[in-house]
Amino acid sequence: MSPAQKLRDLLASPGLLVMPCCFDALSARLIEQAGFSLSFMSGFAVSAARLGAPDTGLISYGEMVDQARAICGAVSIPVLGDGDTGYGNAMNVKRTVRGYAQAGLACVMIEDQVAPKRCGHTRGKQVVPRDEAFTRVQAAVDARDEGAGVLIMARTDARQTHGFDEALARARAFADLGADIVFLEAPESVEEMRTFCREVRVPTMANMVDHGRTPVLPPAELGAIGYKIAAYPLTLLSVAAAAMREALAALRAGRHPDPRTSFAALQEIVGFPEYYAEEARYAQPPGKG
Template structure:
């Protein structure tokens, strides 16, 4: 199956898909090795890891596309790519969606924030008009209908400035225009999350940011509410940063790091050295 077909198959199942988010090829490989069925390339985490800067629209389309390609070449599970605001007008959105499809993404997220966008759980974000938001989704769907084998996730951040009602109305129109997955960002209570799932059709995604605005419900609660996907955009980045800071402190103090780091044998295996050696064993010229 194509990446998009793999994701369609997952979404046809009556269950919650727990989705840790990646930020590079290695984090995506670890997600797959842990047995998760799909992943999302978090814009927040990717901006932090690739350019060492906050997710405030600083990464270019080319940088995000390159990171997407690295991830899809290293893994087999479906990847949802962060298409941001589409990187321009509706024609840019079409190019963005087509490019992510060629890069092997199963789905691309397009949002209605004003460019340059901001992380959904940080201050200062604003959304474009309904007309511009709808044009972005129309353009994304047109790219798919022109031959891009990719799903469209339509995101709205209207809850922040305009209330939940406006966000739901926008998301309902996104579905009407052809979006495959709906993402209403940052509902603030369990009741708001229930309203989103009750009033909107099709698969919905919950975005669970530890310490963010949306309640950190259990997987069972999210499933019972009606979400199809639960994304955890910063869990791996936060865990990795904490581990690196603790290890750096131990190294600086010349104290033991044994309990802080992965052993070398496991490290090599996780990265893929053993797979490489096995594949290369039949080529004499590769055994030097």
């Protein structure tokens, strides 16, 4: 079954999908091992992990698609991917969708920010006019229907720049254009979240950013509001950074840091047992033994 079909089946199943976001193959593997049914390659997190740089449009299409290929190669669960603004005009959007699909992603998110874009919960973002936003989504949908096969998530950041009514109007239009999932970034109240889910007739995603603009709600409440997916874009990156800082502080102070994960457990996480089993299978030439 293709990654896209796996995602379609999940979207058709009952209940909210809790989606921790990944930034590399290891974090994706940990998400799958923890029992989650899907993940999302976060642009913020990939920019941080791969470049050590902020999510302000600095990371390129080539770097993102390369990261997607490594992530998708490490797991069997469907992974959604941040396609930013599509990296150019409508033809670039189509290339982005096709390239992300070839890398193994199940869905590509395309947004309506001005390039270079930035994290939706930070300062200084702007959005393109409606016509340009609609053209981007149409191009992504066309690429899907012309053979890419992946799902399309359409995102609007217009809430912060133009108000909730404009963001909602764009979200409705994205669904009408054929987007499979719609994401209204940074609603600022539970009532806005509820209205969005009620007015948009395709699966919707909530973005749970700690200390961001959107109320952080329990999964059960998000599901009751009407969301289909709850994304946690920075949770793993945040806890990983905190743990590394603690370990480095201990080393700097002359102490041995608590490894938290044993060497045996770490070997299991990255797949040594499977490797050894495969190695034993080819220990003797065919027909011998």
